[in-house]
Amino acid sequence: MRTFFLVVALCFYGSICFGQQFSYKPKNPFFGGDTFNYQQLLSSAAAQNGLTAPTTAQEQESDLDRFGRDLSGQLLNRIERELSAAQLDGLNITEEGTFTFGNLNVEVFETFEGLVINILDTTNGEETQVIVPN
Template sequence: MVFKINKMKIKNAITVLGIVLFTTSLMFGQDLVYTPKNPAFGGNYLNYSWLLNSANAQNTYEEPESDLEDLLADFEGDFNQQFLSELRRELLRSSEIFGENGLEVGTFEVGNLVVDIVPGVNGLIVTINDIITGSQTQITVPYD
């Protein structure tokens, strides 16, 4: 049996095979390397603030406010403001501070305020301490 081989087919096959082998030998690649972004998983620590700011910018959750706490805080604030306003009025009417209907010497606790009234050398000393913040205000009302 004699096979007839077409020289052109063999030539084309060898050319295609040569091109395929030549191009595949020139191809090269590199390893895929995963580098995490999050510093909690081994990423760069400099990404922390960027990730946190991105998360905060996307966070739309707001905690529901408690109406009872707001009402109590408002009441306490209003009460303290009213007390301080009354004390200021009494201090501005300095002629009425001293005498029978004047300010009484002693310590008074009103809400989160402690008011201490003591006679001093130059006049009546009124000290107002805020228990929560620790702030203190001292007013000296001179004698007439």
């Protein structure tokens, strides 16, 4: 009998417990949280980020290497211009028609948009179109 009263007393004791209302307040300022949490959340995210931006070859090369690369590029461009001028001597690029320069087929024609130049690389099938407006 004593155990019965003990069990009944424990059941009533558990039903008399008090509770409170739960409230939710977001921490992230983008979702209504306190704006002073922004720096802490940003620094926490940066600390957890294991990714780094990939470095390019240009960022790793020295000024001397960059100067040499630029100089060789300028020399090659000048040689290309002189060879093109020698090859195109007497050719009017505004004439309509199809011209072949090694592996390149160049088609020139006039449209309402302006002068259209189609350049086709016959080795790999790549094509480029240049439109010179009127």
